[in-house]
Amino acid sequence: MSNLPSLIATDVDFDRPGFQTGTLRLPWSHDTSAYGHVPIPLAVLNAGTGPTVLLTGGNHGDEYEGPVALMKLLQRLPSMTIRGRLIVIPALNFPAFINGSRTSPIDRGNLNRLFPGARNGQPTEMIAHYVETELLPRADIVIDLHAGGASFDHLPTLLASPPPHGEQRTRYFELVRAFGAPNTMIMDLLGEDRTFAAAAERHGKLFLCGEFGGHAGCDAANLAIVEQGLDRMLHQLGVTFETSVPRAAATRFLRVEGARHYVYSPLAGVFEPAFALGDEVREGQLAGRLFDPHRPWQAPQDIHFRGDGTVMCLRTFARVEPGDCIALLASETHAD
Structure with a gap:
């Protein structure tokens, strides 16, 4: 600088x-x-x-x-x-x-x-x-x-x-x-x-x-x-x-506890969420399904949460690219 x-x-x-x-x-x-x-x-x-x-x-x-x-x-x-x-x-x-x-x-x-x-x-x-x-x-x-x-x-x-x-x-x-x-x-x-x-x-x-x-x-x-x-x-x-x-x-x-609290899209597609803002979710729970618009007959890919927590924010755009953040979680903690 x-x-x-x-x-x-x-x-x-x-x-x-x-x-x-x-x-x-x-x-x-x-x-x-x-x-x-x-x-x-x-x-x-x-x-x-x-x-x-x-x-x-x-x-x-x-x-x-x-x-x-x-x-x-x-x-x-x-x-x-x-x-x-x-x-x-x-x-x-x-x-x-x-x-x-x-x-x-x-x-x-x-x-x-x-x-x-x-x-x-x-x-x-x-x-x-x-x-x-x-x-x-x-x-x-x-x-x-x-x-x-x-x-x-x-x-x-x-x-x-x-x-x-x-x-x-x-x-x-x-x-x-x-x-x-x-x-x-x-x-x-x-x-x-x-x-x-x-x-x-x-x-x-x-x-x-x-x-x-x-x-x-x-x-x-x-x-x-x-x-x-x-x-x-x-x-x-x-x-x-x-x-x-x-x-x-x-x-x-x-x-927010590291990468496990972030949900990213692995591929391009259209994302159908299985959660809402403010939901309490668990590790392994279904976060949503990712559809391939170029192969609509193909079964969607399931995306799962990698940690427990509250859904603090979610993506508003259904269309996603690889690496797009879909949701962010956080766990309850104490101020000290």
């Missing part, structure tokens, strides 16, 4: 007191705009002493509960009294968000697989580099809001990356319980280290994200979970002072 400053610029002064709106100017020189840029909207409310909370959505452009919750928060920011600083970016991968796609239409970049990014890279790499070099050093707590997008539906779940021990771990679980999502899942990304979560961990920041729905829609019930969770978490941090914050319900803790 280059030690030179990011090529992304902004007129927002992160250190200036008060409320500001503006854009991050992502350079993009192309056939019809030689000196152009992509403006990525953001807002900052700075009240001085206190924690800095970075709130982002639209890391993937077809996930909407987070961006909508943050756009609604932006409506409130000018009238809010806070302690510390809020940096709010409703759609971090803005080209993907405007396109309604998981990846950027400019360079096909999946932002959540490109950290630490590259100063002189493609536009999506430049966004990751800006977050890594400019935003993460300023933040104390990072909250990145996701959903399943077009290809997945996901139970409303906070994804936790708790520090291993000590006071930071205790504080982290206080925030998790304050958010009060129905489910909190300790992820196993099978060694993936190019994510926003991995970047935040490298910087020693408290990082929370979540999956709140899918189908590339905006579910009202899941949106309410996000909005109320953010309000409770900001209150727990001492950033806000509202007395009418609704009480958090108890969250159910779960853990």
